Amino acid sequence: MTLAPASERPDGSQYRGSPSIAADRPKALLFCPCGREAPLDEWRVEHDSARRRLVCPDCGETLTVR
Structure with a gap:
């Protein structure tokens, strides 16, 4: 099995595998x-x-209650 060389991203960094925005x-x-x-x-x-509530520190919205 032969490995392909790492591809280069537009910013110059290298990655192996599929690129992802995330x-x-x-x-x-x-x-x-x-x-x-x-x-x-x-x-x-x-x-x-x-219960424990996770709350957004920006707007005060409750995200989850456990």
């Missing part, structure tokens, strides 16, 4: 209707009784 994003992202995209640890966590 390749530079972290794999676990949450999205809010206000437009915020961020990893899980960048959201506000609020606890009430036995």
Whole structure:
């Protein structure tokens, strides 16, 4: 089996395999209707009784309740 040489991206960096627009994003992202995209640890966590709510720090929208 022969490996093909790595291709070059327009920005000069190299990649192997299929390029993806989302390749530079972290794999676990949450999205809010206000437009915020961020990893899980960048959201506000609020606890009430036995539940945990993830809340957008920008607009206050509750994303999930667990």
